[in-house]
Amino acid sequence: xxxxxxxxxxxxxxxxxxxxxxxxxxxxxxxxxxxxxxxxxxxxxxxxxxxxxxxxxxxxxxxxxxxxxxxxxxxxxxxxxxxxxxxxxxxxxxxxxxxxxxxxxxxxxxxxxxxxxxxxxxxxxxxxxxxxxxxxxxxxxxxxxxxxxxxxxxxxxxxxxxxxxxxxxxxxxxxxxxxxxxxxxxxxxxxxxxxxxxxxxxxxxxxxxxxxxxxxxxxxxxxxxxxxxxxxxxxxxxxxxxxxxxxxxxxxxxxxxxxxxxxxxxxxxxxxxxxxxxxxxxxxxxxxxxxxxxxxxxxxxxxxxxxxxxxxxxxxxxxxxxxxxxxxxxxxxxxxxxxxxxxxxxxxxxxxxxxxxxxxxxxxxxxxxxxxxxxxxxxxxxxxxxxxxxxxxxxxxxxxxxxxxxxxxxxxxxxxxxxxxxxx
Numbered sequence: 196x197x198x199x200x201x202x203x204x205x206x207x208x209x210x211x212x213x214x215x216x217x218x219x220x221x222x223x224x225x226x227x228x229x230x231x232x233x234x235x236x237x238x239x240x241x242x243x244x245x246x247x248x249x250x251x252x253x254x255x256x257x258x259x260x261x262x263x264x265x266x267x268x269x270x271x272x273x274x275x276x277x278x279x280x281x282x283x284x285x286x287x288x289x290x291x292x293x294x295x296x297x298x299x300x301x302x303x304x305x306x307x308x309x310x311x312x313x314x315x316x317x318x319x320x321x322x323x324x325x326x327x328x329x330x331x332x333x334x335x336x337x338x339x340x341x342x343x344x345x346x347x348x349x350x351x352x353x354x355x356x357x358x359x360x361x362x363x364x365x366x367x368x369x370x371x372x373x374x375x376x377x378x379x380x381x382x383x384x385x386x387x388x389x390x391x392x393x394x395x396x397x398x399x400x401x402x403x404x405x406x407x408x409x410x411x412x413x414x415x416x417x418x419x420x421x422x423x424x425x426x427x428x429x430x431x432x433x434x435x436x437x438x439x440x441x442x443x444x445x446x447x448x449x450x451x452x453x454x455x456x457x458x459x460x461x462x463x464x465x466x467x468x469x470x471x472x473x474x475x476x477x478x479x480x481x482x483x484x485x486x487x488x489x490x491x492x493x494x495x496x497x498x499x500x501x502x503x504x505x506x507x508x509x510x511x512x513x514x515x516x517x518x519x520x521x522x523x524x525x526x527x528x529x530x531x532x533x534x535x536x537x538x539x540x541x542x543x544x545x546x547x548x549x550x551x552x553x554x555x556x557x558x559x560x561x562x563x564x565x566x567x568x569x570x571x572x573x574x575x576x577x578x579x580x581x582x583x584x585x586x587x588x589x590x591x592x593x594x595x596x597x598x599x600x601x602x603x604x605x606x607x608x609x610x611x612x613x614x615x616x617x618x619x
Contacts, residue, residue, distance in 0.1 A: 196435045201239070209242040217249035221256075229262035233315055251311035258287070259305055266316035268375050273303050273333075274357050275327045275364055279414065281452040284532035286458075289320065294426040296415050296448055297382075299364070301327050304356075327556035331361055331583050338368060340390065345398040347391040348372055358385035360414055364424060370421060372607040378421045379429055383407050384414050392569075403444070413451060444529070446472055449534060450482065453495050456533045464529060465538045473499060481554075485510065486542070493529055493536040502543065509560040513551040520550045 218225055223463050230252070234321060240248060255262060261267050276299070283290030283298035288307040293299040301308040313320040338352035338359075348369075350359040360382035362368050370378060373392040379399055381389040383406045391399035399418065407413055418441055419431040428445065431438040450470055457467035468484040475481065484498035486492050494500070500518070502510040518524065524547065526537030543551075555563070 197212060211240070211242045212245055212249075214245070214249075217245060218252070221249055221253040223249075223252055223256050227252075227256065227262060233262055233265060235265075236317070245525050247314055251314035254309060254311040255315075258309075263303060263306075263312060266318055268314065269303060270326050271330065273301055273323060273327045274330055274339040275324070276300050276357065276360055276385070277300050277360050277363060277414070279448070279452065281455060281533035285455070291324070293364070294419060295428045296417060297363070299324075302356075328364060331357060332365060332409070335362060335365060335368060338362065340369065340372060343402070345402065346395050347389055347399050347402060350388040350390075352372065352388075353386070357389040360385050362388050363419075366421065366424070380419045380421070380426070382415050382419075384410060387414075400437055404440075408445070413447070416447040416451075417441060439478055439480070443472070446480060446482050449495075452533050456531065456536070458530065460493050460529075460536075465491045465536075468492050468494065470495070470497070475554075484515075486539070488542045490542075491538065491540045494526060495536050495538050501560065502548060509557050510545070510548060511553060511557045512555040512560055513548065513553055519552075521547045521612050525546070 211603060213531070214234060215225065215508045221410055223230075233252075234248075237245065237248065252262070252488060272358050276289070277293060277297045278300055280292065280298045283292075283300060286307070287309065288300055289309050289312075290298040290300045301312075303312070308323070310320060313323055316323065334354050335352055338350060340348040341351050342348055350362055350369075350455055352359045352362055361381065363382060369390050372378065372390055376392040376394075379391050379393065381387075381399060381403045383389075383403055389399060389402060389405065391441075396418075403416075403418065407416055418429040418437075419426045429437075429441055431441055433439070450472075453470055460467050468486065470482070470484055472480045472482050481498035484492075484495060485501045485503060486494070487503050488505040494515070495517055499512050500515050501512045504510060518526075521543055524539065524541050526539045529536045529538050
């Protein structure tokens with residue numbers, strides 16, 4: 196009998212804390228609107244479930260977010276939304292990477308969901324995601340695409356709770372528009388989705404550039420394509436006429452993310468750097484950041500670094516990837532959302548700069564008409580590039596072209612091939 200009692204002995208459960216005690220410990224008012232309805236099943240929770248539930252309540256209360264209705268009601272209202280990836284990292288909401296440059300979030304009315312909502316709904320976040328996708332599909336049942344005079348297609352899906360860009364989540368609504376051809380898509384704003392075949396890529400680029408030029412904030416500048424049931428960045432190879440514009444669009448997305456980071460950099464840690472793009476004599480654009488002498492900088496992973504003396508004298512432009520050649524200059528990663536940045540405190544000597552791979556000498560840099568980032572940091576009201584062409588701040592019409600050698604492709608483009616794209 197002792198043997199059987201060993202196997203069948205009930206495991207003693209931990210004492211289950213009362214709801215009132217948990218609320219008091221977390222400074223949550225007992226009369227919080229919606230609390231009574233949400234906690235109807237609280238008496239059936241185990242000890243650890245009660246603590247997790249109280250922590251979820253505390254999170255929403257701390258954020259000043261009203262409590263949701265129970266899942267049996269809320270499930271019909273939850274919807275997905277796509278935002279720039281850096282925005283998903285910056286804000287304290289649940290997000291899941293969707294494709295390059297975009298991340299998926301969930302919303303319930305005007306509220307964005309955190310993982311705490313799933314706890315309060317007594318379900319898994321995977322179920323909430325699936326339900327949001329289902330709700331979007333139901334809302335989009337009547338959605339269609341209109342053919343523009345250029346031949347590209349634009350979604351006419353309009354709903355106050357979700358934008359047309361969310362249709363990127365539902366390929367069944369657009370993957371059939373150009374049978375037998377690769378589909379290229381652009382979502383420059385939350386309420387815009389454009390689709391085109393490869394033969395109409397120039398028309399898609401023209402429409403996209405025009406839209407970007409009129410926007411204060413862009414959802415996604417670069418063009419996507421649908422390959423093997425996945426949305427990926429359309430990395431076309433030179434000499435395809437859209438290869439270089441697509442690189443510029445990708446760079447525009449990067450610069451937008453970096454400029455969003457700038458105001459949130461701790462000035463006691465490092466200063467933001469002036470950012471922009473340069474074009475080499477092969478027509479390829481490269482991102483750069485300016486490093487002024489005497490400044491502790493937050494260096495992003497751009498292609499080039501423009502060094503200037505404290506008095507503004509140019510010292511030359513060099514490839515960032517060769518910076519590790521300098522033994523005495525080492526950076527430390529700055530922990531923050533968005534694109535990676537490293538803190539550099541020292542400033543290279545002239546002898547140390549000679550160890551780097553040069554893009555433009557000091558003389559060439561001075562001859563460009565305007566120094567590459569003569570200011571240490573962008574001003575609060577500095578203009579934002581509104582198109583790929585406008586992003587080339589140092590290539591003014593009629594101005595001198597850089598005569599430096601061609602640059603190697605940046606890390607995120609090395610080996611990036613979309614596959615066979617036809618004979619054009």
